[in-house]
Amino acid sequence: MTLGDERETSGGYAGTGQTRTRLPESGADVYGGARRGGRTSSRSLVTVVGVVVLLIAAIAFANRGGDDSGSAIGDENQPNSSSTAASGSRPVAGKAGGIPAGFAQDEVGAQSAAANYAVALGSADMFDKAKRDAILQAIITPSRIPEFETTLDQAYTPAFNKNVGLNDDGSTPTGYTFVSRTSPIGTKVTEASTNNATVEVWCSGLLGLAGENSTNPVTNSWFTITMKLEWTNGDWKIVTHSQKDGPTPVPGDERASSADEMAKAVDEYGGFTYAR
Template structure:
């Protein structure tokens, strides 16, 4: 989904996921919403409220990103690719160049299109999307030139909405409250090219995302969600660029009953573990 690179105010500083379902973990210690609590399975009024807010958020941002044209049509003349591609290294060198801090200059082939979709997904799902300057940089680097201007206007409106920011626990300027760390990061699990031609590609990106606020006073602790985003890419100026996308939930694995980490451990992990540049 969509959200960038280190929002000011102490967020996740890597390009790293939006559209996340946050759950309040029951049974946590006072003052620590993580507190070693296990994931609850019973519903509550607070859970329903938070889920409702997130559903509205996902819809608003998806609408802002899609613009007026709806989903783009698939590449003409392309054929679905049978089976899945290996995740092992292909021997091709990863891209060396960056545009606005985002990898660029992808290969003019299916592997290059997959790598572009993964890297662009990371940028669009990061905390940078909550900072106006970083958001503009991300949009201009990821989207096709004839799409970027319209996307930027719609995204500025969506990400500056004070009610939306308050619902996810952020300040009016998109920063995290004092003493809390904002986390918005996606982790690609796999990619699949469904259609391809020399000038366009349709790529599905399956990923898990982390979203929320880590801190002793957080009411929206960091939680994970699973999505598949289908990107429409076009070969423009010797690189792949996004022209449109659609998103759906899942596939979602069965969750293990693991202990949730403390707020301190989560904050340290976000600060100490950087994101990846995906290329294979």
């Protein structure tokens, strides 16, 4: 979940380029018996993940040209198969601070890095000062780390923690499970050179407290993160980060899961390492 607000604001089977998550169905309860719709909590997620962007220079980007998906019929509305096809590249083997590392110095590597970094920045660990600093050390370009740390320290205040249902110190209230996850849906390179790349990551996010009496139930939001990356010390690192709302699909007919089911899912289902 974590940086951006222009409104600007954490993965997949390695090598597939795609991940789909579906929560279990259940009967209605106080926690969630209604269909998912637009909710103010999505704004909370945007604020959490993106507050930093207000103080970071916005990234200018242009749509990437070129289309190698030629259609024999010439249907211009037909989707480009390469946009969702797996690249076939092997996933990274290394990690830095628990976060995937050692990405290839090419566009595919930049996309994989951006997707995994989105997961890290949207994780519950960002609400813990020590863990947050460790994440920044692993994914931010060295020269920008102090700025990111300062800005995020100013964002994750006791008041903000209370606003999302946590204790003032960022800890989870007894009897509840805190959920903060970002799941990349797809990636796109908009600018690229040997040592620099701008990557957009379309994401779905979860944020809230799972618990029978929670006043901040886990809700879903959709947003697109834009990261400017540079090749530093043998890996891609973030220079700037921004976020905007959407694209957002029409909500389905599934009923929201109970508080117990949501808490159990968070405990039992781990994340992925994303590879384009």
